[in-house]
Amino acid sequence: MADRPQRLVIAITGATGAVYGVRLLQHLRNIAGLETHLVVSDAAVLTLHQETGMQRKEVEALAHVVHKQNNIGASIASGSFQADGMVIAPCSMKTLASVAHGLSDNLIARAADVMLKERRRLILMVRETPFNLAHLRNMTAVTEMGGIIFPPLPGFYQQPKTIDEMVDHSVARVIDLFGICHNLAPRWNGMNP
Numbered sequence: 001m002a003d004r005p006q007r008l009v010i011a012i013t014g015a016t017g018a019v020y021g022v023r024l025l026q027h028l029r030n031i032a033g034l035e036t037h038l039v040v041s042d043a044a045v046l047t048l049h050q051e052t053g054m055q056r057k058e059v060e061a062l063a064h065v066v067h068k069q070n071n072i073g074a075s076i077a078s079g080s081f082q083a084d085g086m087v088i089a090p091c092s093m094k095t096l097a098s099v100a101h102g103l104s105d106n107l108i109a110r111a112a113d114v115m116l117k118e119r120r121r122l123i124l125m126v127r128e129t130p131f132n133l134a135h136l137r138n139m140t141a142v143t144e145m146g147g148i149i150f151p152p153l154p155g156f157y158q159q160p161k162t163i164d165e166m167v168d169h170s171v172a173r174v175i176d177l178f179g180i181c182h183n184l185a186p187r188w189n190g191m192n193p
Helices: 018-028 042-052 056-060 093-100 107-117 133-144 163-176
Strands: 006-012 034-040 065-067 085-091 121-126
Touching: 006 018, 006 107, 018 034, 018 042, 018 056, 018 085, 018 163, 034 042, 034 056, 034 107, 042 056, 085 093, 085 107, 093 107, 093 121, 093 133, 107 121, 121 133, 121 163
Parallel strands: 006 034, 006 085, 034 065, 085 121
Antiparallel strands: none
């Protein structure tokens, strides 16, 4: 890895929670030696605008490299492209199902399939509530294949004061899973009785 940057693929799908993908990109943008590859689904463009007021180009400007959702010939569609992992933030139930069943019907699902087949880290920040049995079975299937199901559930033990703090807490936990150093959220130091 000394001759190349650490590479993470970030995908944003149409589920609610677009802010997780945006904040992840914002925090990874200035980490030295890290390169982000972004795929934004067509449905995500609507959600991004509704939830954050951002346009596609603004979000794409946060990434180092941008790939189109239907470009199955993109570098990240091949295991020979050395990426260190992928985060789908947020991950819709449609995308979860595509990954769970190996459909590779667009670049997001194909890149996720590559992560699984190459035994690289794949994190799905699934967004839906409540879950039905199909959702749960798809999450189980992805877990059995080596993926990590990471619903962005807020932690209240740090007593967050803002939504940004709650979002950053989840994003920090995801960044931790890749062993990337950050000061995004406070660390747990135990309870004071």
